Amino acid sequence: MSRSSQTQVAVLGALSVEPMTAYALREAIRDVLGHFWSESFGQIYPTLQALEEAGHVQRRGGTRARSSVFVITESGTARLIELLNEPVQENPPRNGLLLRLFFGRVLGRERCRELLRGARDAADAQRAEYEQLLARLTAEEGDTPDFPYIRMTILAGIHHSRAAAAWAGECLETLQDP
Amino acid sequence: MSRSSQTQVAVLGALSVEPMTAYALREAIRDVLGHFWSESFGQIYPTLQALEEAGHVQRRGGTRARSSVFVITESGTARLIELLNEPVQENPPRNGLLLRLFFGRVLGRERCRELLRGARDAADAQRAEYEQLLARLTAEEGDTPDFPYIRMTILAGIHHSRAAAAWAGECLETLQDP
DNA sequence: TCTCAATGTATCTGTTAGAAATATCTGGCA
DNA sequence: TGCCAGATATTTCTAACAGATACATTGAGA
Numbered sequence: 001m002s003r004s005s006q007t008q009v010a011v012l013g014a015l016s017v018e019p020m021t022a023y024a025l026r027e028a029i030r031d032v033l034g035h036f037w038s039e040s041f042g043q044i045y046p047t048l049q050a051l052e053e054a055g056h057v058q059r060r061g062g063t064r065a066r067s068s069v070f071v072i073t074e075s076g077t078a079r080l081i082e083l084l085n086e087p088v089q090e091n092p093p094r095n096g097l098l099l100r101l102f103f104g105r106v107l108g109r110e111r112c113r114e115l116l117r118g119a120r121d122a123a124d125a126q127r128a129e130y131e132q133l134l135a136r137l138t139a140e141e142g143d144t145p146d147f148p149y150i151r152m153t154i155l156a157g158i159h160h161s162r163a164a165a166a167w168a169g170e171c172l173e174t175l176q177d178p
Numbered sequence: 179m180s181r182s183s184q185t186q187v188a189v190l191g192a193l194s195v196e197p198m199t200a201y202a203l204r205e206a207i208r209d210v211l212g213h214f215w216s217e218s219f220g221q222i223y224p225t226l227q228a229l230e231e232a233g234h235v236q237r238r239g240g241t242r243a244r245s246s247v248f249v250i251t252e253s254g255t256a257r258l259i260e261l262l263n264e265p266v267q268e269n270p271p272r273n274g275l276l277l278r279l280f281f282g283r284v285l286g287r288e289r290c291r292e293l294l295r296g297a298r299d300a301a302d303a304q305r306a307e308y309e310q311l312l313a314r315l316t317a318e319e320g321d322t323p324d325f326p327y328i329r330m331t332i333l334a335g336i337h338h339s340r341a342a343a344a345w346a347g348e349c350l351e352t353l354q355d356p
Numbered sequence: 357t358c359t360c361a362a363t364g365t366a367t368c369t370g371t372t373a374g375a376a377a378t379a380t381c382t383g384g385c386a
Numbered sequence: 387t388g389c390c391a392g393a394t395a396t397t398t399c400t401a402a403c404a405g406a407t408a409c410a411t412t413g414a415g416a
Contacts, residue, residue, distance in 0.1 A: 006272065006274065006277075009274075009277055009278075009281075010277060013277070013280070013281040013284070016281070016284060033277065033280065034271075035271065035276075036271050036272075036273040036276040036277065036280075037271060037272060037273065037276070037277050038270040038271055038272065077284075080281070080284060081284060081285070084278050084281060084284060084285045084289075085285070085289065088274040088275045088278065088293065089274050090274065091272045091274070092216040093212075093213065093214050093215060093216055094184070094214075094215060094216065094269050095214040095215065095334075096184065096187075096266040096267050096268070096269075097266050098213075098214035098215070098330075098331045098334055099184075099187055099188060099191070099211070099214065099215050100187075100262050100266065101327055101330050101331055102191070102211065102214075102327060102328060102331050103187075103191045103194070103258070103262060103327070104324075104326070104327030104330070105323055105324050105327055106191070106194060106255075106258060106259060106262060107259070107262040107263065111262075111263065112327070115266065145283055146282075146283050148282070148352065148353065149279055149280060149281070149282030149283055149290070150280060151352075152276075152279050152282070152349045152352075152353075153276045153279055153280050155345055155348065155349060156273075156276055156345050159341040159342070159344060159345040159348075160338070160341055160342075160345075162341065163337040163338055163340065163341035164337070164338075166337060167333055167334050167337040167338075170333060170337075171330045171333065174326065174329075174330075175326065175330075
């Protein structure tokens with residue numbers, strides 16, 4: 001399968017929660033999906049236009065004076081389900097930290113230790129953030145039908161950041177001065 | 179660091195190990211750095227041209243009529259060290275699995291469970307692969323100066339895949355039929 | 357009223373992945 | 387010898403994409 005627009009999934013998914021403007025769409029994607037997804041205006045506007053032409057969303061209140069609110073249509077919901085059912089598309093790995101550590105001999109031992117300490121601290125901070133977010137969401141929306149699914153995405157962040165911190169700590173131990 | 183410089187790190191780093199052709203470069207990046215980095219021909223050739231113009235690599239006629247072997251120069255090594263010392267650049271997150279799970283209510287519970295089972299099995303398989311690779315490298319190159327650094331990148335893979343499997347397992351438990 | 361921040365729309369530039377198109381070399385086989 | 391398959395090698399194209407910029411509107415407070 002050739003490369004398909006992943007942006008459509010995020011856009012249609014967000015609009016399936018509630019109708020909103022392109023600007024609000026970008027805000028929602030950044031604030032709600034931000035831990036595992038990102039979109040830019042340069043993607044959102046053309047995508048909305050394509051979706052409108054395909055009949056998957058409708059533009060409402062399109063007067064120049066005020067904003068256009070986009071509403072997902074029936075065919076848009078069908079398209080979303082279709083896209084969600086397509087196989088998960090892995091994006092190519094690009095981990096700048098590991099790239100630097102791989103050439104660690106060139107970079108130098110002490111500089112590597114700095115990078116590892118930074119990674120460990122960042123991971124710890126991120127885990128605290130995820131746990132706080134999970135506690136807040138559990139209290140506020142713990143009984144909504146979407147909660148179990150949203151919770152899984154936060155759990156992923158917790159597991160991931162915990163593993164990252166443990167890895168960095170282990171590496172720091174093995175990278176002691178000889 | 180501009181985004182294009184990221185490719186330069188991988189290219190110069192690979193050439194710092196040994197001179198090779200653009201084709202071999204792509205093979206090396208895929209096979210050796212593949213777990214945390216990727217480059218395509220569309221990136222490698224223009225990057226090599228830019229590096230040649232800047233004097234960071236030299237093109238040498240290979241054994242074949244049209245094959246060029248690229249050698250890193252002294253200024254190229256300096257450039258590599260400079261690039262390695264620049265701050266790590268995070269690339270925007272795009273996790274297709276989490277995007278699907280977030281809209282899990284639309285996708286359906288059973289389909290989510292399938293995705294999670296797939297993720298768990300993939301993570302388990304990947305962890306086995308990493309552990310095998312680590313064992314082989316430890317035996318074959320355990321006493322080379324680069325080994326401690328390469329080992330860290332494999333350890334990262336092990337930690338990450340272990341966390342991914344644990345996460346998927348935990349999610350599967352909470353996503354039992356009610 | 358002014359002004360500033362937030363909201364909102366649109367587009368531009370350069371980066372990148374992925375694949376296609378095209379050679380050229382190498383070894384095996386008739 | 388000549389031919390073929392597959393590996394090696396180079397180049398180029400398209401669409402996806404990030405990030406920035408430019409601009410217009412609105413509403414709240416000074």
